[in-house]
Amino acid sequence: MRIEELETPAVVVDLDVMERNLHRAGDYIRQHHLQLRPHTKTHKIPAIARMQIEAGAYGVTVAKVGEAEVMAEGGLENILLAYPVFGEGKWDRLAAIARKRSLTVAVDSAATAEGLSASLRRAGAEAGVLVEFDAGMHRCGVQTAEEAAALAVQVDRAPGLRFAGIMFYPGHIWSRPEEQAPALAGVGEQIREIVSAVRAQGLDCAVVSGGSTPTLYQSHQVPGLTEIRPGTYVFNDRNEWGGGFCSLEDCALRVLVTVVSNAVPERAIVDGGSKTFSGDAWISGDRKGYGYIVERPEASLEALTEEHGHLRFPAGAAKPRVGERLSIIPNHVCACVNMHDEIFYHRGGVVEGSWKVAGRGRVR
Amino acid sequence: MRIEELETPAVVVDLDVMERNLHRAGDYIRQHHLQLRPHTKTHKIPAIARMQIEAGAYGVTVAKVGEAEVMAEGGLENILLAYPVFGEGKWDRLAAIARKRSLTVAVDSAATAEGLSASLRRAGAEAGVLVEFDAGMHRCGVQTAEEAAALAVQVDRAPGLRFAGIMFYPGHIWSRPEEQAPALAGVGEQIREIVSAVRAQGLDCAVVSGGSTPTLYQSHQVPGLTEIRPGTYVFNDRNEWGGGFCSLEDCALRVLVTVVSNAVPERAIVDGGSKTFSGDAWISGDRKGYGYIVERPEASLEALTEEHGHLRFPAGAAKPRVGERLSIIPNHVCACVNMHDEIFYHRGGVVEGSWKVAGRGRVR
Numbered sequence: 208m209r210i211e212e213l214e215t216p217a218v219v220v221d222l223d224v225m226e227r228n229l230h231r232a233g234d235y236i237r238q239h240h241l242q243l244r245p246h247t248k249t250h251k252i253p254a255i256a257r258m259q260i261e262a263g264a265y266g267v268t269v270a271k272v273g274e275a276e277v278m279a280e281g282g283l284e285n286i287l288l289a290y291p292v293f294g295e296g297k298w299d300r301l302a303a304i305a306r307k308r309s310l311t312v313a314v315d316s317a318a319t320a321e322g323l324s325a326s327l328r329r330a331g332a333e334a335g336v337l338v339e340f341d342a343g344m345h346r347c348g349v350q351t352a353e354e355a356a357a358l359a360v361q362v363d364r365a366p367g368l369r370f371a372g373i374m375f376y377p378g379h380i381w382s383r384p385e386e387q388a389p390a391l392a393g394v395g396e397q398i399r400e401i402v403s404a405v406r407a408q409g410l411d412c413a414v415v416s417g418g419s420t421p422t423l424y425q426s427h428q429v430p431g432l433t434e435i436r437p438g439t440y441v442f443n444d445r446n447e448w449g450g451g452f453c454s455l456e457d458c459a460l461r462v463l464v465t466v467v468s469n470a471v472p473e474r475a476i477v478d479g480g481s482k483t484f485s486g487d488a489w490i491s492g493d494r495k496g497y498g499y500i501v502e503r504p505e506a507s508l509e510a511l512t513e514e515h516g517h518l519r520f521p522a523g524a525a526k527p528r529v530g531e532r533l534s535i536i537p538n539h540v541c542a543c544v545n546m547h548d549e550i551f552y553h554r555g556g557v558v559e560g561s562w563k564v565a566g567r568g569r570v571r
Numbered sequence: 572m573r574i575e576e577l578e579t580p581a582v583v584v585d586l587d588v589m590e591r592n593l594h595r596a597g598d599y600i601r602q603h604h605l606q607l608r609p610h611t612k613t614h615k616i617p618a619i620a621r622m623q624i625e626a627g628a629y630g631v632t633v634a635k636v637g638e639a640e641v642m643a644e645g646g647l648e649n650i651l652l653a654y655p656v657f658g659e660g661k662w663d664r665l666a667a668i669a670r671k672r673s674l675t676v677a678v679d680s681a682a683t684a685e686g687l688s689a690s691l692r693r694a695g696a697e698a699g700v701l702v703e704f705d706a707g708m709h710r711c712g713v714q715t716a717e718e719a720a721a722l723a724v725q726v727d728r729a730p731g732l733r734f735a736g737i738m739f740y741p742g743h744i745w746s747r748p749e750e751q752a753p754a755l756a757g758v759g760e761q762i763r764e765i766v767s768a769v770r771a772q773g774l775d776c777a778v779v780s781g782g783s784t785p786t787l788y789q790s791h792q793v794p795g796l797t798e799i800r801p802g803t804y805v806f807n808d809r810n811e812w813g814g815g816f817c818s819l820e821d822c823a824l825r826v827l828v829t830v831v832s833n834a835v836p837e838r839a840i841v842d843g844g845s846k847t848f849s850g851d852a853w854i855s856g857d858r859k860g861y862g863y864i865v866e867r868p869e870a871s872l873e874a875l876t877e878e879h880g881h882l883r884f885p886a887g888a889a890k891p892r893v894g895e896r897l898s899i900i901p902n903h904v905c906a907c908v909n910m911h912d913e914i915f916y917h918r919g920g921v922v923e924g925s926w927k928v929a930g931r932g933r934v935r
Contacts, residue, residue, distance in 0.1 A: 318893040468711040529682040548932035568912035
C-alpha cells in the first residue's frame with residue numbers, strides 16, 4: 208500500500224529521513240564524547256526508542272511514570288524520568304521499575320526525594336537521582352549552587368537513592384544556532400559552580416545532563432556537559448525548521464489530510480484540526496499558521512477548530528478541489544503525535560507498517 | 572474512594588452538576604418545542620450520550636466516522652455526522668452504520684453527496700442528508716439560497732440519499748446572551764430564504780439544525796430553527812463561563828493536579844501541561860491563562876509546556892507546598908477530554924466509577 212491510499216487524517220513517518228536524523232545525532236555525540244538519552248515524549252513508541260539506541264543512544268528519557276513503564280516493558284534500559292514526581296502510588300511504581308531496570312529520577316525538592324526514597328527502601332530497590340537546576344527557563348530546578356549541593360547531600364544520605372549528578376533543560380534557548388554561544392557559556396558557568404559546590408561536599412557529579420533539539424548540535428559549547436536529551440530531532444517539525452535547527456528535508460513526519468470543503472471563498476477545509484495537529488503555535492516564526500503545506504506552500508493553515516483545518520489561499524490562487532490530498536508538517540510534532548493512537552511508517556511512499564503510540568494517554 | 576485519593580492528573584466529573592446541565596437543556600427544548608441532538612465530540616462517551624437521551628435529546632451528533640461507529644456500537648440512534656466526509660472507505664463505513672441505525676450526514680458539495688450515495692446504493696442502505704450553509708463562521712457551508720436549493724435537488728435525486736433539511740453552525744456567535752439578538756435574527760433571515768428556495772423546488776425542509784453552547788438558551792430567537800446541537804453544555808468550561816453562558820457552579824468537570832515543584836520564585840509547577848489541558852486559549856476572556864484554579868483564584872495557570880503547568884502567584888502571596896493538590900476548570904473542555912483515555916465521575920467527592928473515552932483517537 209502507498210501512503211496515498213491511507214485514509215486521512217494519517218500521520219506518516221519517512222523512515223529514511225528519520226534514520227538520517229538518528230545517525231546524524233549519533234555521529235555528533237561520538238565526535239564530541241557526549242552521551243545521548245533522547246526524550247521519548249516526542250514519539251512514546253518503544254520500537255523507535257530501540258532504533259535510537261541502535262544509533263548510539265545510551266538510554267531513554269521520559270516525562271511520566273506511565274511512560275517509564277511503557278519503555279521498561281518495551282525492553283529499554285537506562286531510563287531517566289526527567290520530571291519531579293510526587294505521590295506514593297507513583298513512587299511505588301517507580302520502585303517496581305527500579306527492581307528490573309536501571310532507573311534515574313530528577314528531583315528539585317526534598318519532598319520528592321524523600322517520598323521516592325521511602326518507596327525504594329520498602330521495595331529493596333535503588334535509583335539514581337539527578338538534581339535539577341534552573342538554567343534560565345524558570346520552570347523547575349533549584350536556584351543556586353548552594354541549594355543544589357544541599358539537595359545532593361540529602362539525596363546521598365537517603366536510602367535507595369544514589370546521587371548521580373545534575374540536570375537542566377535549556378528550553379528557553381531558541382536563538383539560531385550561530386547565536387547561541389553566549390547563552391550556552393552562561394549555562395557552562397552555572398555547571399562549573401554547581402559541580403564545584405557538590406564536590407566540596409565530597410560527592411562525585413558523574414552526570415551533567417542537558418540538551419534540547421534547538422541546542423543539539425551546539426552541545427559541545429557547554430563545558431562540563433556529559434549527556435544530552437533532545438526529543439524532537441527524531442522527526443523535526445515546522446518550529447525546528449523555522450528556528451534554523453533543521454531543513455525541510457529533515458522533517459520526517461507529515462500529516463496527510465484531504466480537502467473536504469471548498470464552499471467558502473478563498474478558503475478550503477481539510478479533515479484535520481486541533482485534535483489532529485494540536486493547537487501549538489509557530490513559536491519560531493511569525494506565530495501564524497499551524498503547519499507547512501508541502502504541496503501548497505503559498506497557502507496558509509491559518510486556523511484550526513477541533514476537526515477542521517482552515518486553509519487560506521492568496522486571492523486569485525486556484526483552490527483545491529474537494530477530495531484533493533495534502534501533506535502538512537506540523538508546528539510541534541510532539542504535541543501532534545500525542546493526538547494519535549497509531550502512526551504509519553514508509554519508505555519512498557510505500558507503507559511498511561504502523562506503530563501504536565504506546566505511551567500516549569499514560570498521563571499519570 | 573474520594574477524588575482526593577486519585578492519582579493526578581485526573582479528570583473528574585461531578586455527576587450532580589452534569590445532570591443539572593442536562594436537565595436544564597431538556598427543560599428548555601421542551602418549553603420551546605425544539606429537538607436536541609447534542610454534539611458528543613465534547614465527551615466521546617456512549618454512556619454520557621445515553622444520559623443525554625434520557626434527559627430529552629432526540630439523537631446524537633458526531634464529527635468523525637469513527638465517532639459515529641462508537642456511538643452506533645454504544646446503542647445510540649438518530650446519529651448526525653455534522654461533517655463533510657470524503658473517501659470511499661469512509662463512505663462504505665457510513666453505509667454499514669446506516670444499515671443498522673438512523674443516520675444523517677451533512678454535505679456542502681456535490682462530491683461528498685455523490686460518493687456517499689454510491690456507497691449507500693451498493694450497501695442497499697439509506698441515509699438522511701442535511702445541506703450545510705454558512706451562517707457567518709466562514710468555515711463550511713454553501714454561500715447562497717440558490718446553491719442550497721441546487722444541492723438539495725441533487726441530494727434528492729441521488730440513490731440512497733434522503734434530503735432531510737439544512738444545517739449551520741453558529742460558531743462565530745460568542746457575544747453575551749443578551750447581545751445575540753441581531754446576529755440570531757440574521758441567521759433567521761438566511762433560514763427563511765433557504766427554506767423558501769428549497770420549497771420552490773418542491774422539496775420539504777423538515778429539519779433546520781443549528782445551535783451551539785453559547786447560543787443554546789437563545790435558540791428560540793431563531794425563527795424556523797427545529798433542532799440544536801450544543802456540545803460543551805454537558806460539562807461547561809472557563810470559556811463558557813467567561814462568555815457569560817454559564818456560572819462557575821455549572822462547570823461539571825475539573826482537572827485534579829498536584830504541585831510537583833516550587834523551586835522558582837513566584838512560581839509553582841503542577842503535573843499537567845498542554846498534554847493534559849490542551850493549549851486552547853481563553854477566547855472569551857483576556858486570552859491569558861489556561862484554566863480557573865478553584866482553590867487559588869488569585870493565581871494564574873499562565874503557561875503550559877507539555878507536562879508542566881506553570882502557576883504564577885502574585886508577589887508576596889503564599890506559594891503552595893510540593894504535594895498540594897489543586898482543581899482546575901480547563902479553558903476548553905472538549906479539547907481537554909480528548910487528551911485522556913479515561914475520566915472519573917463522582918458525587919460529592921465520592922468516586923463512583925470511570926468512563927473510557929471510547930471515541931478518542933478515532934480520528935478517521
